[in-house]
Amino acid sequence: MRARIALLQIGFEIRGRCEALEQALTEAMEGRRAEAGLHSTxxxxxxxxxxxxxxxxVIADRAAGATWEDIGRPHDLTADAARARWGHLRLTWPPKWPTA
Structure with missing residues (x-):
């Protein structure tokens, strides 16, 4: 359940970032010049x-009983590769955001 809540929170964060990006790009288009670094940021x-x-x-899928094969398939990974990549994961939300 915690992983599903975290997925919702990430979805809200993505939606908010999309809206902010859309607004910034609209303003940049109207002014014909974007703020330096806007696109890369x-x-x-x-x-x-x-x-x-x-x-x-991945954490939510594992909690729901998905196999490593189930998880690896949409990422074009074998079960072993998916387990090696994500088998150590634990839920830590909210994450620490990288600092520039």
Whole structure:
């Protein structure tokens, strides 16, 4: 249950970041110039959130009884590769965000 709640929280975070990015890009388009670093910052934020989403999804799937084969399949990984990549995961939410 905790992992599912964390998935919802990550979803809300992604939605909020999408809305903020859309607003910033709209403002940049109207001014014909984007703030320096805007695009790279947004991409970095989304990359981090996507990694967190996968990490927590794996934890939720394992708690729901998914096999490593079930988890690896959508990522084009064997069961052994999925276990090696994510077998050590534990739920820690909210995560510590990287600092620039």
């Amino acid at each position: 947004a991409a970095g934020d989304f990359a981090h959130l996507a990694r967190e989403l996968v990490r927590v999804a």
